[in-house]
Amino acid sequence: MAATGELIVPARYCGPPHSGNGGWVSGTAAAFVPTDDERPAVTVRLRTPPPLDRPLAVTTGEDGTVRVTDGDHPVLEASAVARPAVDGIPAAVSFAVAEAAGDGYEGLSDHPFPTCFTCGTQRGDDALDLRPGRLQDGDTYAAAWTPAADVDVATVWAALDCPGGWSAGFAGRPMVLGTMTAWVGRVPTPGEPHVVMAWPRGAQGRKFFSGTALYAAGGDLLGQAEATWIAVDPAAIRPAGS
Incomplete structure (x- = not known):
């Protein structure tokens, strides 16, 4: 597991008042994940509510899985995957x-x-x-x-x-x-x-x-x-x- 960097969730990007907005945090973590033509999407599993305004450690495993931790507490895991299916997506309304x-x-x-x-x-x-x-x-x-x-x-x-x-x-x-x-x-x-x-x-x-x-x-x-x-x-x- 190699240290990759750190992630900070500013209070501006809260969801519940004491933790990060899940989508914003997931998208920020996704930037650390290497993707390719076969796996252009990223899947993120949130393990615990992301804390606000403090550095979180970002590490990358040999398989490319990115993990974000708050001390000993796992916050999320992220990895590259195939794009979600487009079948059944509703057309846009105006x-x-x-x-x-x-x-x-x-x-x-x-x-x-x-x-x-x-x-x-x-x-x-x-x-x-x-x-x-x-x-x-x-x-x-x-x-x-x-x-x-x-x-x-x-x-x-x-x-x-x-x-x-x-x-x-x-x-x-x-x-x-x-x-x-x-x-x-x-x-x-x-x-x-x-x-x-x-x-x-x-x-x-x-x-x-x-x-x-x-x-x-x-x-x-x-x-x-x-x-x-x-x-x-x-x-x-x-x-x-x-």
Whole structure:
């Protein structure tokens, strides 16, 4: 296991108030993972809530698996994998339709993590402010997004994160990200309208599964993800050792 560097999660990128946004942290860790044409995506398994504002050690194994640790506590593991299947991905709705869906965003009335970088309702211009809302078909969600000037790959992972949770049943059943597999083909253009589509992919016990896709205004697919969510008590979400 070779030391690769360190990862710090600034408080700006929180999900729950005391730990990092799962998508942003996963996307930041993914940058350490070598990918290739056969394995252009990265899968990240979160082991414990990522702590904020302190250095986390990043190491790489002989097989290319990246591990992030907080002292003796494992935070996540990341490795290169094949791109998620494109079959069954919903086509993008228009930006206007996605904006209208946001009027019904369930987080406006009940949000267990209102400080979340991606979908929190108590954030300002330093966050994404995504409001994924249910479309008329009843299962698919859409969120309008106009990326800021500092958009990067980790921000795309964050945008592909929370909408999936809401589509999987986050309202009334708090969940945290357990595993996320994402492919980012291109970073979106700042200031241009984009749409994130999200849909449920089933459930098993406390685990809930979702898919997400990011589209440019012209319908180009820029990124996609599959995620596993774990139902939790939100009051118990703290980094190991806290």
